[in-house]
Amino acid sequence: MRAFFVLFLVGASVLQVQAASPDPAPRIESVVMADVQPHTTDSAVIWYDNFDDPSNQKQYGEQSGKLTETEHFGAAGRSLEMGYPKGSRGxxxxxxxxxxxxxxRGKVVRGNESFDEIYWRIYVKHPADWQGGGPAKLSRATSLVPPGWRQAMISHVWSQGEALTLDPATGVRNGEVVTQRYNDFPNLKWLGNRPASNFKLHGSDGLGRWVSVEARVKLNTPGQKDGENQLWIDGRLEAERHNLDWRGTFTERGINAVFLEAYWNEGSPVDQARWIDNFVVSTQPIGPVVCPRNPELIRAQDVNASKTWQVELASDESGDNVVWQSSATDNPERMIVSSDTGQFVGKLVGKKELGADEIYFCRARQLENSGKWTAWSDWHQPFRTTPD
Known part of the structure; x- marks a missing residue:
């Protein structure tokens, strides 16, 4: 559908007739993962859950919500559904x-260790018709201290409108934990929630497809202000806080919990849901999912999707190093990256598969009803290839 405005001058009045906007560029909803992800054997990984194995759910200290097969990252599986009936908080x-x-303690993972630095990653999908911006809560890492659920520090990954932001907080003063309970806001000291991400996870950037969200917490050296807090969305660093005093000189507990959360302070304006998949907690950077070197891309579906589309892959987030260009395809859902479906170019010219253990970004476009191609989408949906 094309967009135009027709202006009619009638006497002293102007009438505007508006048509629909041009067809938007398509995006890659997800990719088909390699059968074995590195998180299953990596000694740095504290926790990994793709929500496909029901026995994993027994390991959570608390849980709510259902697992669903209706939505999942990749070709098959399950995800955690966060449901939002109209007016509810999720x-x-x-x-x-x-x-x-x-x-x-009966369910604690790696219970004989203490962690001063962690990364955690999830994939999040909102439907294409999601409404209301962002629910306030998405996830947090925290340090719980006895007795009860007192908190020495919290790294919040929260919504700010359609974007995400980091909102770090400390519950330590003069080397002592001063919080008396969980979410003891009067006794928390907030360390700064701006700037927020440029990426609109709950808006035009993120709707209708799976998006990776990864965060990092590094506690400060006791007595120094050198703590770190970082946030990556869709493979790009989107927010960070430096020189943080997470804990003063307090060292009795490290980071010891990560929560995935649905809470929406104002309540959802309509009946809707979002989904979480591929949850990892690690002591090292995690990055995107791992795919075969001839990966299969899954197209995001929407009402404006046309039959004919194309994809390009680049080995950098800015698209300066394009390595594969597809032929136009009429397959409405999938595309395999190979020399049969396109051509390898740039540093991979003449190859038949992508490089080993490399991260690639995707972009796509489609043919409008007018016979013209849309603009290319942004570079998105990064994935890593398997090693040799």
């Missing part, structure tokens, strides 16, 4: 405890 979440957590 249902669906998981709490994983690890290290020196004093809570749910």
């Amino acid at each position: 249902v669906g979440g998981r709490k994983i405890f690890f290290g020196d957590s004093p809570t749910s």
Whole structure:
């Protein structure tokens, strides 16, 4: 559908007739993952859950919401559904405890360790018709201290309108934990929630497809202000906080829990849901999912999708190094990256598969009803290839 405005001058009045906008560029909803992800054997990984194995759910100290096969990253599987009936604050979440957590000791992962630095990653999908901006909560890492659920520090990954932001907080003063309970806001010291991400996870950038969200917390050296907090969305660094005093000189507990959360302060304006998949907690950077070197791309579907589309892959987030260009295809859902479906170019000219253990970004376009191609989408949906 094309867009134009027709202006009619009638006496002293102007009438505007508006048509629909040009067809938007398509995007890659997800990719078909390699059968084995590195998180299953990586010694740096504290926790990995793709929500396909029901037995994993027994490890969570607290959980709510259902697993669904209706939505999942890749070709098959399950995801965690966060449901939002109209007016509700959301249902669906998981709490994983690890290290020196004093809570749910019977379910604590790697309970004989203490962690001063962690990364955690999830994939999030909102439907294409999502409404209302962002629910306030998405995830957090925290340090729980006995007795009860006192918190020495919290790294919040929260919504700010359609964007995400980091909102770090400390519960330590003069080397002592001063919080008396969970979410003891009067006794927390907030360390800064701006700037927010440029990426609109709950808006035009993120709707209708799976988006990776990864965060990092590094506690400060005791007595120094050198803590770190970082946020990556869709493979790009979107927000960071430096020189943080997470804990003062307090060292009795490390980071020991990560929560996935649905809570929406104002309540959802309509009946809707979002989904979470491929949850990882690690002591090292995690990055995107791993795919075969001839990966299969899954197209995001929407009402404006046309039959004919194309894809390009680049080995950098800015698209300066394009390595594969597809032929136009009429397959409405899938595309395999190979020399049969396109051509390898740039540093991969003459090859038949992508490089080993490399990260690639995708972009796509489609043919409008007018016979013209849309503009290319932004570079998005990064994935890593398997090693040799």
